[in-house]
Amino acid sequence: MPHLALDTVIDGLIRTLRDTVLPAVQERFARGQLFAAIDILHNLRDRIEPLAALATAEADSAAAALREAAAALEGAPRATVEAALIAAPLAPPLARATALRAAVTTTLAVLAQLPAGTAAQARLPLERHLAAQVMRDVMVLKPSLLEEISKG
């Protein structure tokens, strides 16, 4: 899940196009195209929101893993995990996913305090969830332009 809010990213794009790229472009048609790009971004900014399906997939996976982890625990550790599950809002999808992600982090902290043998069964569903989520996050990425960005 991205750390930067969508409006922050779009504001950054507008600023870079206007302040860094535009001054370096001399050809009039190209400058016109840049202004058009800025205009489009300005108007997109307040009309788009993150894809709900991605957040829903993460939230459902995290919730299932947490339920399984809680079932493998007893006493206070189990209660902590279940409380984090219950505290997560049902909607909107982004808020739910964010809360359940924090719940996974909390559960990992709980397990880190337990003897390895006690924690092992509870760790398995969480590790499966981490693996699946990492792959979901990677699958939506486009080919990196890091090499081009470095070389200019």
Place this chain on the structure above:
Amino acid sequence: MDPLAPRIEHFLRTHLPDAEAVRVVACERSTEGFSQETFVVEADVMRDGRTIRQGWVAKREPIAGLLEPYDLEPEFRVLHALTDDPLPSPPTPWFERDPQVLERPFYVMERLAGDVPVPAPGPSGQGPFDDAERAQLLPAVIDTLARLHAIDWRARGLDFLGDPGPDAARRELTRWESRLAATGFALDPSLAEALHWLRAHVPAVPIVTLVHGDFRLGNFLVVREPGSIRLTGILDWEMVHLGDPLEDVAWCISPLWRAGTPLASCLCPPEEFVSRWEAATGHRADAARLGFWSVLALVKMSTIMLTGLRAFQDGRTTDLRMAIFDNQLPYLYAMLGSVRGWLAAA
């Protein structure tokens, strides 16, 4: 020509008192390196009636960036101390704190010949080197790393970096945990899992050496000529410190710098890199310590990216290159999963 050129020219003139004239003919901000601001300078310097073109690189503290809070002076002091060493680090004569000069502290080093291959698959998909180049470059890289780790840092006056002794690993873990917390972002579960493991597996470090901190493909300066490739410099000493030499080994062989190949820094299999380093240094690459540093390497890189993202989110930098790290972090978390073993379990 970068707008800072006249001020850099004035600085050079005042620091080259034996020169009759100094004229900057080129000054461009480098696109490589996402941390300090790097300016590549060429100047015509006249001495005894003869004009010679010389090259320098000026490194300036950014307003905000990946490794904040910034302090260039320790890095400068290390490079300056190594100026006469056969280790291929750039000779670094000057450091300036006065904001009147370039607004923020900076240092100037001599420009070494060469280009910097980046950790990218390249047209062949095998990284930036072919087989012949790897065969020539690998021994030079190993030899350079071994010589770095053999430097008598006390004799060079580098104990100002702080000798951590056997607690070198704990010091680094604490350093990167603090930086991660300073980003203010909620901890991703992948990072949380890694940190718990690291805290439970901090090794005692039996030997303290100078540690480059960023020794890897992407900081190797090379010169290519028909049929040959030479290592001419090791760049980017921002993260230099005293610590466990295995930290440098783990960083160099990390999946971070393999560009999709199975090769450490696109040079050789990781196991071969480690055994060559052992042979060159006489040190043993303890598996437990290497494992610790391998995980910390990925936490460190994640933290660096998150620091850049925080600076962008807060508006302290407008550099879009910081914003792209949101598209890099999932790959790092996947590497963590692979190194920690939970991704293979999926």
